[in-house]
Every structure is written in C-alpha cells, then in structure tokens.
Amino acid sequence: MKLTDIYWYLRPDIIKIEKEIENNIDARHPVLEEASSHLLKAGGKRIRPVFVLLAAQFGNYDLNTIKHVAVPLELIHMGSLVHDDVIDDAELRRGKKTIKSKWDNRVAMYTGDYIFAKAIELATYSDNPELHHILADAMVEMCIGEVEQIRDQFNWQQNFRIYLRRIRRKTALLISVSCQLGALVAGAAPEVQRQLKRYGYYVGMAFQITDDILDFVGTEKELGKPAGSDLAQGNVTLPALYAMERDRRLNYKIVSFLQQSGTEAIDMKSVIQQIKQTGAIHYSKKVADMYLNKALTALEPLPESQAKEALTQIAKYIGDRKF
Amino acid sequence: MRAFDNYNKELNRVFDSFYTRVSHPYIKKFLEDPVVDTDQAAVLFYMLKDKGYSRQYIHDCILTALFVQAALDTHETVNVHGLGTETLKTKRQLTVLAGDYYSSLYYYVLSQLGDVPLIRVMAKSIQDINESKMSIYKQHKKKYKPGIRELKNVYTSLLKNIAEFTGSADRVALIEEFFLFKSLLAERDLFLDHGYCGKALNLFYGSSEIKLNSLNEKFIIDQFNIYIEASMIELEKLLRHNNGSADYIQLRFDELLQKYRLKEQCAVEEG
Numbered sequence: 001m002k003l004t005d006i007y008w009y010l011r012p013d014i015i016k017i018e019k020e021i022e023n024n025i026d027a028r029h030p031v032l033e034e035a036s037s038h039l040l041k042a043g044g045k046r047i048r049p050v051f052v053l054l055a056a057q058f059g060n061y062d063l064n065t066i067k068h069v070a071v072p073l074e075l076i077h078m079g080s081l082v083h084d085d086v087i088d089d090a091e092l093r094r095g096k097k098t099i100k101s102k103w104d105n106r107v108a109m110y111t112g113d114y115i116f117a118k119a120i121e122l123a124t125y126s127d128n129p130e131l132h133h134i135l136a137d138a139m140v141e142m143c144i145g146e147v148e149q150i151r152d153q154f155n156w157q158q159n160f161r162i163y164l165r166r167i168r169r170k171t172a173l174l175i176s177v178s179c180q181l182g183a184l185v186a187g188a189a190p191e192v193q194r195q196l197k198r199y200g201y202y203v204g205m206a207f208q209i210t211d212d213i214l215d216f217v218g219t220e221k222e223l224g225k226p227a228g229s230d231l232a233q234g235n236v237t238l239p240a241l242y243a244m245e246r247d248r249r250l251n252y253k254i255v256s257f258l259q260q261s262g263t264e265a266i267d268m269k270s271v272i273q274q275i276k277q278t279g280a281i282h283y284s285k286k287v288a289d290m291y292l293n294k295a296l297t298a299l300e301p302l303p304e305s306q307a308k309e310a311l312t313q314i315a316k317y318i319g320d321r322k323f
Numbered sequence: 324m325r326a327f328d329n330y331n332k333e334l335n336r337v338f339d340s341f342y343t344r345v346s347h348p349y350i351k352k353f354l355e356d357p358v359v360d361t362d363q364a365a366v367l368f369y370m371l372k373d374k375g376y377s378r379q380y381i382h383d384c385i386l387t388a389l390f391v392q393a394a395l396d397t398h399e400t401v402n403v404h405g406l407g408t409e410t411l412k413t414k415r416q417l418t419v420l421a422g423d424y425y426s427s428l429y430y431y432v433l434s435q436l437g438d439v440p441l442i443r444v445m446a447k448s449i450q451d452i453n454e455s456k457m458s459i460y461k462q463h464k465k466k467y468k469p470g471i472r473e474l475k476n477v478y479t480s481l482l483k484n485i486a487e488f489t490g491s492a493d494r495v496a497l498i499e500e501f502f503l504f505k506s507l508l509a510e511r512d513l514f515l516d517h518g519y520c521g522k523a524l525n526l527f528y529g530s531s532e533i534k535l536n537s538l539n540e541k542f543i544i545d546q547f548n549i550y551i552e553a554s555m556i557e558l559e560k561l562l563r564h565n566n567g568s569a570d571y572i573q574l575r576f577d578e579l580l581q582k583y584r585l586k587e588q589c590a591v592e593e594g
Contacts (some may be wrong), residue, residue, distance in 0.1 A: 031461040083423060086401065087416045107461060109398045109419070111452045114427070117449035124443040132434035132442065139433050143424040144347070150416050151349045237540050262411055271377055 003045060003321075007304065010053050013063055017049045020071045024118055033312075035099045035111040039078050042094045048073040049316075051175060052182035055196045057307035068126035069181045075119035076139065077174065082112035088233075095224070128185055138177045145169020146170040154234035156258040163241055164205070167212075172204030196300050199311060202295035207318050209288040213281055228268040234258060238257025238287060239280040246278040268288050272274035292319045333378070334364050337385045344386075344428055345393060350421045353414050357393035357425065362505065362575055363482060364389060369571050370491045383436055386483065387429040391445050391481055394426035395452060409503075414573040434572045444488045448481040455480070458479065471550065473498050474526055476554050478506045494569070497561045504554040508583055555580065588592060 008012075018040075025036035049070040056066045084090070085098040086108045092098060100108035123135060149166055152158060181199030183193040215223065215230045216239050225228070230237050236244075236258070244251040250271070257266045275281070295315045300306050339358060346356060364385050369383045389424070401418050402411075426449070433442045448520040455476035458469040477481060479499045486495050513519035528539075562573050 004590075027450075027454055027457075029457045029461070032454060032457045080423075083419050086419050089412075103461070104403050105401050105415075105455070106403050109401050110457045110460070113398060113550075114397070114450055114453040114457075116423070116426065116452070117446045121443055121446035124439050124446065129434075129437045129439060132430070132437075132439060136427065136431040136434035139427040140424070143420060143427050147347060147349055147420050147424065148546065149415065150420065188425065263409075 001317070003047075003317055004315070006317060007050055007054065007310045008228070010310075011048065013053055014046060014049065016063060017053075017070050018046070019069050021074055024075070024122060025115065027114060028310055031103065031107060032111060032114060035103060035107055036115060037080075038096075038099060038102065039082060039093075039111075042096045044094065046074060048077055048174060048178040048259045051178035054307045054314075055179040055188070055200075055309055056186035057197065057305060058183050058192045058302060059188030059280060061186055065082030065126070065185050066182065067133065069178075069185050070124060072119040072123040072135070073174065073178050073181070075115050075122070076135075076303060079112045079115035079119060080142070082108050082115065084146075086112075087150075090215070092224075096187060115230045126185060131181055131184060134177055136180060136182070138173050141169050141173055145173070149235070152236070154258045155236070156255040157197060158236050158241065160241060161239070163236070163238055167205060167208040168201070169204045171208040171211075173203045175204035175207070176200035190303060195302055198298040199295050199315075200297060202291045203315055203318060206291035206295065209238055209284055209291065212319060213239060213284045213288070216240075217281060226268070228272050231271070232262060232266070232268060234262050238284045239275055242283050243275040243278040243280040246280070247274060250278070289319060294317070326508045330365060330368065331422065333381070333505055334361070334368060334385070337364060337382055337389070340382070341389050341393075342388050344432075345390070345425055346369060347421070347424065349418055350424070353410075353417050354397075354421055357397055357421075363502070364390060364572055366482065366501075367485065369418065370486060370498075371489060374490055376489065383432060383438075384489070387441070387445060388426065388481055388485060390425050390429035390432070391449060394422045394424075394429075395449070397422035397425060399456075436528060442487065444484050445481070451480040451484070452477055456522070459522050462525075469501070469526060471526070472524055474506070475503045477522060478502045497558075497565060497569055497572060500558045500561055501576060503559050504551065504576070505579060507547060507551050507554060508579055511540050511544070512553065512586075514547070522552070551583065 004011075022037065022040060025033070026038065027036060028032040052066060052070040052073060081093065082099050086100050087091060089100075090098050091101045098108070099111055106248050120135075123131060145166060145168070149170065152162060152166060175202070176197050180193055180197035183196045188196075212230065214239065216228060218227055220226050226232070229242050229255070236254075240254065244254055253266070253271065253274075255262060256319055292315050296312060299311055299315075333465075341359060342356060366391055367373060367388060368381060376384070379402045397418060401422075402415055429445050430442060433439075433445070455473040458473045459477070479502045482498050482502065483495050486492060486498060510519075510521040510523045513521060514524060524543060527543060558576055562569060562576065565573075
C-alpha cells in the first residue's frame, strides 16, 4: 500500500490545495516565478497539508478556512527546503536540480525569502489570531533547531537528549503544528486540538528516527545517496549514538572521524556493519515504535471517524515504511 | 529646528531590544551582529510619533521593521558560488539560518501582540523587496526591464508600506527619495573605495559580473553621479514642499550632501 492510498478520499481537496499553492507563487519576475514553481513541480508527499485536512475533520471542515493553514504550512516547508539546499550545497532534490544548482545561491535566497513571506501573508487571511502564536513560535523554534544542527555537526560529545531535541525541532514540530492548526481553524474542541498536537509530535519523532535508521540500512539506489551519509556529514543520529555507547572501539573510530571534522577518510561500510552488530538498528526501531504507540494512544480519545482511521494508518505506515 | 529630545533615549531602547533578541551564542561565534540603519529607525520614530501612536507601538513597530531589514541584509551576504574552507562553509550556513531566524522574530513579536495587519504589511514588503532584488539581479530585458524604481523598492519598500499602513502616505515620496539618495551615495562610496559591485551597479551595467577597466569605471561613476544628482534635485524639491514634518530627513540630507560635495571636490583636486 502507498501512503496516498490511506487518504485517497481527500484527493480532490489535496488537488485544490495544490492549485492554491500554485496560484499563490505567481511572482511578477519570471525567474522568481520559475524558481518557485520549479520546486512545486518536483512534487512531494504534501504530508503537512494532509495532516491539516485530516485534523480539520474533527471540527467544522471548510476548505476555504482550512486553506489558510494548509497552504502556508506547505509553503513554509518548501521555503525551508530551498534554503536547506543552500546550507547543504545540494545539487539534487527529488531527482531534480535544486534552485541553487539550477541558478545560484542568491536566486535560492530570494526565492526562499519570497516563499516564506508569501506563507505568512496567506496565514494572515485567517481570522484566528491564535494561529499566529503557534505558527510563529514554531518558526522560531525550527530556526534555532537548524542552527543547533550546524553546531552539533561533528560534535562527538552528544547524547540522546540533544538528538531528540534536535529532531523535535527539525521534523516533529511542523507535523505537530499541522495537526494542531488544522483542528484549531476548524474550531475543534481544545482537548481534541491537544490530542492531535501530541499525535503529530509523536508521529514526527517516529518519522525522523525511521529516516535516520534507513540511512544506515538502505542501499545507495534506495536512498538516492550513499548509505551512512548522515554520519559522513557529521550528523550523529540515534543508531550511531547507541552504537557508540555499546562498542568502545567503534566509539573511538567515530570520535576520531568526527574530531577531524570528516576530513580524514572513514570506511563507512565497515562502520555501518559495526553499528548494525551492536543492535543499534533494533534499538532505534524500538524507540520509533514507542513514539508510534504514543501517537496511537493520543488518537484513542478522539471520536471514531474516517479521519481517525487515516491518521492511525499513517502512523502504522511510518512504522513499517522501508523507504 | 525641532529638538531631537527623546530620539536617542527611545531609539536606544529599541536597539537594546533588537540586539538582545537577535543574539544567539553560536551564531555570534561566526557572524557579526547585524548592523542597524539608524536613519531607518529614526524616520519611523518621528513618523509614528507625529501620528500619535503610543510609545509601545512605536517601539514594537520599529523593532520588527529592524528584524525584517536585518534578515534581508543578512541574506544578501550569502556568497553566490563556492564553498571555500570549513569555516567559510559554516559561515555561509549560519548566514542563511541567521537571516531566517531574524525573519522569524518579526513574526513572533507581532504574533504575540496580535497585530495581524502589521504582520501582513511586513510579509508583503518582504515579497516586494525580493521581487525587485530578483529583477535587478537576473535582468530579463524582454519580459521585465528593471529601472531605478526597482532600486527604490529594494531600499524603501518596507518603510513605504509601513508609512502607508500607519496613515503617513503623504511622506512616502520623501522617504523613498531620501533612502534612494542615501543608498546611491553608499554604493558609490563602496565602489570608489573597494570596487564593490552593489545593486545600483548591477542595474546600470545589466550584470553583476563586471571586469573593471578605466573605460567602464568612468561609465559607472558617471552613472552614479547622474542618478545621485537627479535624486538630489528631487529630494530638495520634496523637502521644500514639506510642512516642517521632515526635519530629521532635512538634517540628514544636509549632512550627506556636504559629505558628497566634499568627496567630489577632493576627486576634482586629485584629478
């Protein structure tokens, strides 16, 4: 089963949201317009709008109201991808040239700034001021999270707490906010909003941990980048952290690599093998499952509905996903 | 001349808030604090004060405008190509993130105040400015020919939109012209002193990739002077028509003009 099969019944509304996004990045300048739509055409799961739509079904579902949250959230995600590609000096995204690669860093900066500002402007057309507290708070947190990710690159003195805080800001926050805001603008009860916020947070955490596991167990073809790329770039994720605690020799090897800021070569194949031998993958999977169970528990008090079933299925899908 | 009595005290309070909020220990290790344009803050201060806005509103409006400007200016310094050393790479990464962080601060502060209309003004200004920056940077002569209007937009869109929003539309022309004049002078100085190629240069020349020689250097300086003189005339005209509500701009204009004349005189004397 594909992820999109879970929320197939939302397809017409997702298409409308896509159209809204497309209509709203109609910059006057041809390069700005082309750069913005270039990213849109590259596709994506649109998972944030999906969470908004599903969460909104626990209140008064009105697409004209919900779009003031669904569109900005996807645009914020898109804007951050454009800037992330400058940060990572990335050439490709989803198999297509990045904006910074097709044009240059400056075009990417202008495009990202334009998209972020457009997202915020669109959010101001919602008549719910609380939306801005939540969204602005999330944006500040996400920025701090990204700064801390740079700070923690090649930092061998990390612990689980730092890792969890990092992925919370990097991934879980925006998914959590998507669920919370969907429920908020649809006027769902405060308790429902809280439960959906929790659900989004736990799903986001599980999603990122699963991503971090896949980086060690996937092949280059499956991942679209060499296995172990996160570690090679100095990002110490849960499997590596666990393995470093379990295996002293491996710890020494990874620490030496990190201390050299990745400038000295490392036999990543053998490192990955050693990480696997410590049981790190199994352990990380257990942590991801723990978050998924918490996500499912958060859904329990909510009334039975097609949306609840879809959110349950999405959580399970994330737990089972291979790539 | 109106006394600029509370100017320093009030604005210093804004600047303190600004530097406290933008300060991040890790960013600080690699990047300088953003530079505040005190003229921008002062013009906003007098404009809002004259309209009778509260002390707190003036503080918050200037503070958030400074965040927006800091974000835009910071992103302008992201290097176009190449990675260089590890430190340069980290610097570039943090420059991107610092700009995003400053930008998120304007949204955060205004959302706490519940000032949704002002959030929209700021967000629209950022879009306008980036549209104009792109027009100047990637000139598309057939479809979209940029002009001095685009340059004015880059330097003044934020102030212009705030002025219109806060009921000071009558000051827009003067504000636009003053900041255009000031920016042209600053870019000209940078070019003369360091050969720096800024936005105006890109506009005159049609490209940021310029190999300087004596011929095109003369052309560029002539272009600068033409635009500066034109702006100066326009600014004098606008100042003559103002009814005493632009003392600060008049004062700063006189200072800048004096500096410009002095530099011109030196250039003539040095041959």
